[in-house]
Structure formats: C-alpha cells, structure tokens
Amino acid sequence: xxxxxxxxxxxxxxxxxxxxxxxxxxxxxxxxxxxxxxxxxxxxxxxxxxxxxxxxxxxxxxxxxxxxxxxxxxxxxxxxxxxxxxxxxxxxxxxxxxxxxxxxxxxxxxxxxxxxxxxxxxxxxxxxxxxxxxxxxxxxxxxxxxxxxxxxxxxxxxxxxxxxxxxxxxxxxxxxxxxxxxxxxxxxxxxxxxxxxxxxxxxxxxxxxxxxxxxxxxxxx
Amino acid sequence: xxxxxxxxxxxxxxxxxxxxxxxxxxxxxxxxxxxxxxxxxxxxxxxxxxxxxxxxxxxxxxxxxxxxxxxxxxxxxxxxxxxxxxxxxxxxxxxxxxxxxxxxxxxxxxxxxxxxxxxxxxxxxxxxxxxxxxxxxxxxxxxxxxxxxxxxxxxxxxxxxxxxxxxxxxxxxxxxxxxxxxxxx
Numbered sequence: 570x571x572x573x574x575x576x577x578x579x580x581x582x583x584x585x586x587x588x589x590x591x592x593x594x595x596x597x598x599x600x601x602x603x604x605x606x607x608x609x610x611x612x613x614x615x616x617x618x619x620x621x622x623x624x625x626x627x628x629x630x631x632x633x634x635x636x637x638x639x640x641x642x643x644x645x646x647x648x649x650x651x652x653x654x655x656x657x658x659x660x661x662x663x664x665x666x667x668x669x670x671x672x673x674x675x676x677x678x679x680x681x682x683x684x685x686x687x688x689x690x691x692x693x694x695x696x697x698x699x700x701x702x703x704x705x706x707x708x709x710x711x712x713x714x715x716x717x718x719x720x721x722x723x724x725x726x727x728x729x730x731x732x733x734x735x736x737x738x739x740x741x742x743x744x745x746x747x748x749x750x751x752x753x754x755x756x757x758x759x760x761x762x763x764x765x766x767x768x769x770x771x772x773x774x775x776x777x778x779x780x781x782x783x784x785x786x787x788x789x790x
Numbered sequence: 791x792x793x794x795x796x797x798x799x800x801x802x803x804x805x806x807x808x809x810x811x812x813x814x815x816x817x818x819x820x821x822x823x824x825x826x827x828x829x830x831x832x833x834x835x836x837x838x839x840x841x842x843x844x845x846x847x848x849x850x851x852x853x854x855x856x857x858x859x860x861x862x863x864x865x866x867x868x869x870x871x872x873x874x875x876x877x878x879x880x881x882x883x884x885x886x887x888x889x890x891x892x893x894x895x896x897x898x899x900x901x902x903x904x905x906x907x908x909x910x911x912x913x914x915x916x917x918x919x920x921x922x923x924x925x926x927x928x929x930x931x932x933x934x935x936x937x938x939x940x941x942x943x944x945x946x947x948x949x950x951x952x953x954x955x956x957x958x959x960x961x962x963x964x965x966x967x968x969x970x971x972x973x974x975x
Contacts, residue, residue: 572968575917576936582914583937585888586835591843595810595850602897671802728852730844735851777872778879 627653636709636768640726640737640763654772655706659688664790667693671710673767675787682790699783704773706787710766729760729777731769731784736762738777760784802858805850813853817846818862823938824870826917827948830933832901841877845870864947867940871948889937891918920970929962 667685668674671693676682683697691710696703729736739759760780762772769787771780804812818822822848829838849856849869856865891914921929927949935947935956946956 572964572971573936575913576921576932576967577939579891579914579917580937580939583918586829586838589835589839590824591821591825591839591846592819593846593850595813595847597808620859673919682835726855728848728855728869730848730851752852778876781876782880 585680622687636761636763638709638768640739640761654703656695657688658686658696661685662687662693668790671708671767673710674708674790675706675767675769676790677704677706677783678788679784699773699775699779702774704771704775704783707770707772709768709770727777729762729781731760731762731764731781734762734764736760736781736784738780740777798862802853802856802862806856806858810850813850816862817849817866820866821846823940824864824866826938827867827871827934827940828874830930830938831871832878837877838874841874842870845873848873852903860941865945867944868947868950872950875950889918889922889933891915917971918968923970924963924966927959928964928966929960931956932963932967 588611593600661684662670664682664685667687670687671691674693676695677699683695686694692708694705694707696705698704727738727740729738737760739756739761754770758773758775758777758780760775761779762769762784769784771784773780775783798816801812801816807817821842825838825842829835832838832841839934846866846869849866850930852869858864867912891911921932930949931945934940934948935942940948942953942956946953949956951959
C-alpha cells in the first residue's frame, strides 16, 4: 500500500490525548473602550497619511490601531530609506527629565541605563544592545503624535500579549515606519504593545520569543 | 466564500462586533483540531491546552483584522500553532509524550476501509514509531497532512511556512519515513 495512504489509514487509530474543555476568558476588546475622540483622531490621521503617500492611494487594504501606533497594510510598500536604529532620536535627556516627560517610562534591566532621547512631547527613545545586537525601545504617551507603520502584504502581523496587554508582532519583510517629524525609514521585526496610557515599541533583529521576553523584563525605574 | 457555512460568517460578524457568545460558538467546532495541532508541536498535553486557550483568546482580540470572507480554521490554527511554538521554545527540553496507536478503532467508528483493514496492529505501531523518529519538521508536516487530515493550505498556516514548502517538505518527509519504515509488501 502507498505510504501516504497507510498514514491516512493510521489516522483513525492514533490515540490523541482527550481534548480538554478550553477556558476562554474573553475580555471586552480594548478598542471598544477607547474614547471615541481618540479613535476618530487616529482614523483621520491614518487617512491623511495614506493619501499623502502616492503609492498607497490605490492600494490601501486595511489598517488598525494600537495606542499611538497605526498599522496599515498595503499591497505595495512606499519607498523608504534604511537608517540606523539610533538615527533621528533627538537629544539626550537625564533620567529625571525622561521620567517627568513620560511617567510610564520602562527601562531594560541593565546595570546602567542607556542614553535616553526625546524629540519633545511625551516620547522617549533608547537604543541598547541585547546579545550583541542593537535594540530600539520607543515609548509614547498619548499626545506624543501618532506613529504610522505601513506593511506590505507579506509582512507578518500577529497578535501577541505582553503581561496580559494586547500587542502586535510585525515580522518578516521590512515595513515602513513614519515617525512624526521625520522621513520614513524601513523597520525590521517590531513588537508593539500598550500599557496604561503609554504605547511601547521594540525594534531589532529579535525573534518573537526574545522580544516578548525582553518586553516582560522591562521595569519602571 | 464558496462552501462556507452562512451561519459561520454571521457568527464571525457578530463576534467582530464584540459578541463573546458568538465567538465561543464560532470556535467550539475547531477546539479539538486546535488542541491536537498544539499537541503535535508542544508534545505535552498541558502545554497544548495552554497554547490552544491562549491562541484562541489572542484570536478573539485580533478578530477585527480577520476578513469575514476568508476561511476561519487556517487563521485560528496559525495563531494557536504560533503560541504552541513559543511555548515549545520557552519550555526547553522536557520529557515528550509520543503518539500511540490504538489496537482497534474506537467503538462507534465507521467500519474500516480496505486500506485500514490491511494495516494490522503491528504495522500501525511500526509506522507510528517510524514517524515519531523523524525530525520535528518532517514529523509535523506528515502528521498535519495525514493524521489530522489538514489541507495543504491549513498545514502551511499551522506550520508557518509557504504552500510550496508544505509540498516539498511532505515529499522529503515521506522519503525519510519510507527509509525508516522499510519496504512493505
């Protein structure tokens, strides 16, 4: 008998563990609780940016939001530059100033905090090394302006969870990221999540499990 | 989508509007296959249960992104399988449970096909043991395709690979299995 058919015949005799009753704790989605004004502002921003990018006018497939980040999926990625993670982060500020700007500031568990940058508003960015590779952590309070991410159809966008908070994991082919006041650049693997009134974004060459582990290890100072 | 139960699409739309009861009704028929896919990856029933639960909760949170006209099962399996892979990576080495073949079909099951009847208990045990000895990638693709009867598209979603990879990996895995299983008459 053909081996594939033997495998199919075997299927009826495999003793699987009994499927347990799954407990699905379905909390109301956060987006439904978000103030309408914020949602509308995000929508208007997304539409405005989409139509400011010629290539995406006819190619907008869908978009969604998480905190200060809007992720838009298009079938053709607009042109963008590849720049170092530490480019355009703004001047360095003290830890005290950073905590004043962003009370929800989280830092990686390092012996000494890396330089903290801000370009104004409730936004802090820092670059540090993990396993010898650079990682960019960006943190945004509401009012810091919106970050626009444009992903091609091949970019993986998967739901994730950081300490119970909703998150998205963007991986695979690079996507474009538009930070307020800067020209778009290409971004690699990114984990985005929202905690309280702050949106956090980790970018680097991490895989999903490493990014999630790092996100869970971030601590308030 | 052609062939898609209308009731399922309506449940998707209700669930996307925030109806948790509709979501539970929607995913209930897929819980067993989700658990088994997770079990194939984690090789541990407790981890598989956690992966299936967490995966289906993540799918609920991400449901707004799901297109109601697309097939639901591959999308669910993709999320659950990703969760299972994360757990397998974080769990590291541990004692793994292996699949076992029963001596006879369960009561109430349909009469065996001629192929099933021709495959004796010893052959089943031998074939399953050979399958268990394959590398993870080969074992998983064959188990998804033949033991769980997933389509190639569903297998690609569950394993996080392209459709072409499923085809080529299946062919190579069958070759490896044939070597391990030995010539049959």
